[in-house]
Amino acid sequence: MRVVEAVLVLVVLATIVAVSARRFRLPAPSLLVAAGVVVGLLPAVPHVEIRPEVVSLVVLPPLLYAAGGDLSWRELHRVWRSVTILALGLVIASAAAVGAVAAAITPMSGPMAFVLGAILASTDPVAVLHTGPGDRPSWRVPAVVSWAGARGVLPLAAALSLLLAAPGRELVITVTAAVIVLTLTVQGFTLSPLVRRAGIATSNDDLLAEEKTADVHMARAALARLDELDDVEAVPPTVSVTLRRALTHRIEEHATPSVEHQTDDAARGEVRRDLIAVEGCELDRLHGTGLIGEGTRRRLQRTLDLEDASLRCD
Template identity: 35%
Template structure:
């Protein structure tokens, strides 16, 4: 327990420091994990497959899936399919051959390592992508690839594992049946769970129950799919996408605010700990290598380079072909960013940890897998933001703010139109309508005046709320009101403060 608290504390401090110096937290956490792994304390920390795959992975996948844009995803299903299936197959084969050439690992086990590392990681990609102002379609493409290529990678891993244990080669029919069972079964279970959760949430108004349901849903989807021999990863992703699309229909604003806070806290803690654990694993694994396996460093960099080269060879021709078909000139920016955004992370680590303990060269395979993940998170993590800036693809803060302001004004206009419609049919008291109309018109004027006036208005309102908060504390301290009344009024002031602390 002390070890867990220590890791949480270290991870929280490092993540906060990373935010202060504007560097990606996953990359800095991996570095911190490696440094902690060099301490004697690390020998007491043993990460089991269940901790990563069952405890940590489902909620992180769920959070990543909820952020996907369904509209953009429908437009991008072809390139997503090519990346999630074709690129995974080619990457696994390339890594398998390179591993066999540079290490004493046999070919079947080399392909097993290739399957582990072939898919990009949705947790790492999402964590790194939060700091990047990428265009919506490009952001969706990168995230969708990382979410949907896990089923392909998992199929290849299980096939390669079976071949390595049996000393033979799996048949194509077996591969096909396995893919349908894992991917199709996982998607079906995810759809069923999504329907059931939606049914329950529509009939729930208790914020505490809503929080429990949101936290339990990814675990239910993952465990149920795995128990039915489907892909737990695919099941969680399907549930997340469906719930993300229907979120505004299932809950009210009060519950959505609470769920955002609760889930944000959980995801922060899990991401902080899991990226630290990735770095933490490497030193202890290196200590367990035999003398004949000590030449792992060249192999790690060679495999990491192979993964990047394969992505380049896959992405640039596809991008050029798409531009040619659309009548556009070829460009390097989009394929370069997609290539470099293909980081490895939690999902490959979970797959590597599931390699049987009795498997020959298991420690070497773990070192190679963890080493490539570390190199990917550090090298690509620290350089992805500069590459995005160099490419010119990042959305300028002014453009994002302008889009937000336009949409906000349009919402206010629609509200004003609706008030006028109510006035025409005399459905509401004229006094109430007049009050609401003046409030909306004031809001519209503030929005049209843009930043200076709106900021001054919001600042004044926040100052007034602070004064009210001090008076509320005085009244409670003087015994003029009870604790229940103070809490109720404090919640009211907090909701008011949220209105004027606007973060687009």
């Protein structure tokens, strides 16, 4: 099997594993690592060599961008002191400890041992964000914090980005890969049950109730805006009746918002887009005041964006 064919097969396999992980509510990084270990043991799989510059310029930037996009800045601001201490003090201490141990028990040179320490010291945000449960745990609980230190693709990418001629490069990659497999299989599969057992995770019922409450607030804000438009006779009566009926249904029945809409004239689409903007502002207000979490805000904002896009297409 040629390298190109092997890469395509691995991409298809990774897609299947990721979809299966979501379907069975398993941590995708842990399942991908387990599948990768199995595939790597197959004799028919060719050796694939990735140059360091490819890793640094192609692999790392999108991973870091995606991890940053999943970060809630409001929740980070709330615990910034603890995060700063962990991100600086704990990482430096961990790098020094790992480097000292590696220098003592492996044939690595001192500098390369501390390079290994720097690679393994920080927790991989991509791995942790996708191995934890879908709800919002309080990461201040010591047991959870200590167990959430999974390493993933970022340490491996950092190890692979070392110069090919660097002494001890292969050993650094081997140790890094071993740590990644160990943390993602052991800690990855047990992190979500630990969070739930510790009683610090928001249940799915609470998240659903939060989402419905937020939608009621958004519908009321849109209804108030529709009242303002009716007062100045800016909306055709038939359009006003249709939109008012839909908003009232959301408030009274706590119905889940939908991206589907009736195909009416351009006036209805224009008014509905005005109301979507009002709902978006109300959603931002609810999030800013702490009444809803980041996950709820993103799900409802996505629904608004999809409806707005469908109205623009019409």
